[in-house]
Amino acid sequence: MNTQSISIYYATESGNAESLAGRTSEKLKRLGHEVTVRNVSDISADSLANGGKVIFLVSTWGDGEPPYAAEDFAKEVYAGNLDLANLSFTVLALGDTAYEDFCGFGRKLEEALLRQGGKPFLPRRDLDLDFDAEFEKWSETLSAAL
Numbered sequence: 731m732n733t734q735s736i737s738i739y740y741a742t743e744s745g746n747a748e749s750l751a752g753r754t755s756e757k758l759k760r761l762g763h764e765v766t767v768r769n770v771s772d773i774s775a776d777s778l779a780n781g782g783k784v785i786f787l788v789s790t791w792g793d794g795e796p797p798y799a800a801e802d803f804a805k806e807v808y809a810g811n812l813d814l815a816n817l818s819f820t821v822l823a824l825g826d827t828a829y830e831d832f833c834g835f836g837r838k839l840e841e842a843l844l845r846q847g848g849k850p851f852l853p854r855r856d857l858d859l860d861f862d863a864e865f866e867k868w869s870e871t872l873s874a875a876l
């Protein structure tokens with residue numbers, strides 16, 4: 731297997747995305763990959779132009795909005811005019827189908843990254859509240875795609 735250097739960036743309000751980021755990291759490390767995990771509040775959107783392999787694990791709050799700590803990052807990415815040609819990414823979005831804008835932040839983040847030239851290595855997945863079984867499936871698909 732080809733081992734890689736992978737960044738996991740999460741956006742969370744009540745901890746689900748952070749916990750899944752940790753589980754994803756543990757799994758990928760067991761497979762021999764080198765993984766770093768960071769809150770999107772600790773990175774600048776500009777740094778995405780450096781490229782690399784990035785997994786975004788983000789929840790949606792308010793009415794289709796990012797978690798509070800991710801608001802500045804989201805504004806930067808939405809307004810950005812970056813060259814993301816070297817960014818290979820995927821988005822795992824957490825939400826609740828009871829809300830009108832299901833996984834709205836994950837969707838808008840993906841749109842903004844695509845618009846700026848980012849290349850998805852796996853299609854976005856949107857997970858509802860009872861995400862455990864679907865998360866496990868996604869994490870198998872992810873491992874195979876790397």
Ligand SMILES: Cc1cc2nc3c(=O)[nH]c(=O)nc-3n(C[C@H](O)[C@H](O)[C@H](O)COP(=O)(O)O)c2cc1C
Pocket residue numbers: 741742743744745746747748788789790791792793794795797824825826827829830831832833834859
């Ligand atoms: C006040 C509130 C607003 C929410 N708004 C949305 C929303 O607009 N769309 C959506 O898909 N999910 C929404 N959710 C559901 C969360 O995204 C979901 O609970 C998710 O698992 C939280 O992940 P986190 O703990 O990483 O923040 C909302 C939840 C709460 C409590």
